[in-house]
Every structure is written in C-alpha cells, then in structure tokens.
Amino acid sequence: MCKAAPWQTGVYVPKDWTMASQEIENLVQALARLPGLGPRSARRAVLYLLKRPETTMKPILSAMEQVEANLVTCTICGNVDTKDPCQICSDPRRDEKSLCVVEEVSDLWALDKSRLFPGKFHVLGGKLSALDGVRPEDISIDKLLKRVEQGGIDEVVLAMNATLEGQATAHYIAERLESFPVRLSQLSHGIPVGGELDYLDEGTLAQALRSRRPVE
C-alpha cells in the first residue's frame, strides 16, 4: 500500500495558501462587496474576467474609467450622471410640467426603471430627521422651491418613502409649496408601511403612482 498523502487524510489546505496573487485576491474582494455578488460569485466573476480579458475585462474597465472620470451631481435635480445637466434633465421629450420629488438617487432610478413617469425629478439627498439632526436646510428643499417658483411646473409628486421621516418630509414640503399654483400629490396605496421605494417591484410602484392622492 502506498503511504497516504496528507491531503488524503482529510487535512485541509491552510486558509493563507491563496490560490492567486494578491492583486487577483484584491479584485475578488472588491467585487464581492457589490450588491448581488458574494465572495463565491465574485471569484467566479473574476475567473470569467481572466479567461477572456479582451472581451470581458477591457469593456468593464474602460466603461468604469469613463464613468469614474466624468461623474457629476446634476446641478438642476441632484441626480448622479456623467454629464450636467443629467440625461433626464436634458431630455426635451420629458414632461417639464411634472416634477417627482424623491429622497435619494436610488429612488429616482427605481421609479425611472418602472418607465411609468415621463416627467422630471428632484432629488432631496436625504429626509428630515430630528434623530439624525437633518434640518430643511440640510437637504435640497430650497432648490426645489426655486424650481417651482421659476414656473412651468403644474404638478409635484411627492415620492418619499413610506417611513415616518419620509412622510414628515413630504408634509413639510407640502406646506412650503402651499402658496404655489401647483397640484400636489403623493404616492399612496401600494407602498407597504416602513417600505423603501428602492426595493419595490414595478407593479407596486405602478399602483402607487396611479392611485396617488392630493395632499390634504
């Protein structure tokens, strides 16, 4: 009988014997932090990149370099894009008369992905919060008022999250907009209490948009 090699006895290879160079391990770890990818999928993704770098890694790399070099916050609406004004603000086909106000860029993306709102957006960049000390002047409310003041907007849709703070923010904005000749509405049925827009499916978003009600 041959003597069993160590690995035949069920001894595991120590964790610090990495299979690839530190550079590749760094890439695995960096990709593993992406939402939707864990350490296992990140490793598989990196292997995929290494196998055909010309057709897989190069396109990601150059797209990411482009984005990274040109990333800006839109000075009109607060969206993030590689140009200012952003794609949405500079698209003449969009309805300038409807303005949808959201807390975060992720909410804008969630709504826009649903393809249900062909108007423009305004990103507050947060929500009022006594707990976190976020006051009206800390988020983009004055800028919103200025946009409405300039005229041309018929309706403002308040699309805050259905959280206490989101709703308090909506009410505060509704009060500040009271004196302007705009219809005010807010997303209603379909948003689960405590739910965050960013995680809703399209159907729920559609229902919330269609059944929105005027602010009392």
Added chain:
Amino acid sequence: MCKAAPWQTGVYVPKDWTMASQEIENLVQALARLPGLGPRSARRAVLYLLKRPETTMKPILSAMEQVEANLVTCTICGNVDTKDPCQICSDPRRDEKSLCVVEEVSDLWALDKSRLFPGKFHVLGGKLSALDGVRPEDISIDKLLKRVEQGGIDEVVLAMNATLEGQATAHYIAERLESFPVRLSQLSHGIPVGGELDYLDEGTLAQALRSRRPVE
C-alpha cells in the same frame, strides 16, 4: 377633475428614453454580462458604485487595472495569474510531489477553492476532441510529460471532467505516462456523469478526491 397626465393613463415611457448617460448605460451593460449578475443586479451594482465612488468604484477600478496590466499565463502550469510563475507554482509550502492535471483554469480554481489538494497543478487548456479537431499537440500534454520527466513527482491525479472527451483525454494521458515511475489516479465517485468540475460543490469534490482510484 384635473386632466390626467399621459403617465396616469398607464402609458409607458418609451424604451429609448434612457435614465442615464450612455457611459453609465455602457457600464451597466458590461457588468450585466458577468456570471451571477443580470441586467437588474447590474443596474443596482452601478448605482451602488455611483453613490460612493471613492470607497466602492475606485477600489474595483484600481484592482482591475492592476490585474489587467499584469495578467499572464504561468509558463510552468498554464494557470492565469498576475505573476509568472503563478502563486501556486511559486509557493514552497505546496507539495511538489503531487500534480493534479485539469482541463481548464476554472477547474484548477474549483479544486483549489475546496482546499483539499495542497499539491501543484497542470492546466491542459482544453480536452482531446475528434469533433472539434483538438489533437494531443493542441493542448498542454507535451509540457506535462516534460514536467514528469524532470522527476520529483510521485503522483499524478487526472482531474478531467466526467464527460466522454474528458475521460478520453485522461486515458490518453495515462497511456503516455505509463512508462514513468509515478502513481496515476483519477477522480472517481461523486462526479455526476456529464458533470463539469467547475459546477460541483465542495462536498462532492472532496468525495471524488478521497475515493480516487488507480488508473487501470
């Protein structure tokens, strides 16, 4: 009653009204091709990158640039890494006497991820195939023979996929190695017929390794 805006009637925003600049759409599309990410997760991943570019996009970008700039195929074993010889070939703690032969780099990674084999590897870069016209001289068999010829190797584990072509390749290599004083074994129980190593879980791989049998 107020006149309904177009988007209240359930009219969808046309597909060509993109929400972000072409550069960002390019990045979404490039990432969507990664295994484990679809178009939806890719969009969420990009949004995550855009929100905190300094702590998310920059590390991926610099890790990927490093990897892309230094990517090489190991001249000893055929593994892909950012240095030559690769991390595995240049690690003195690994057992030089055991050599595991695999078809592809992805198989090497799958086996090494299981942490069950502390030896060295040899990547063939394919498998013999009459159908695809892949002959012995088209894959890294001569190089494998040279490594064995040089001596110092006690055992060669043939870890081909359990496909017809994989097994034909294993048999061919076994014949070529017959005259050398090495123990030859191959993965056995646990590989589903037609299965590919790269997709097996660790437990199955462990069983296949532990119950490997001598080549007749």
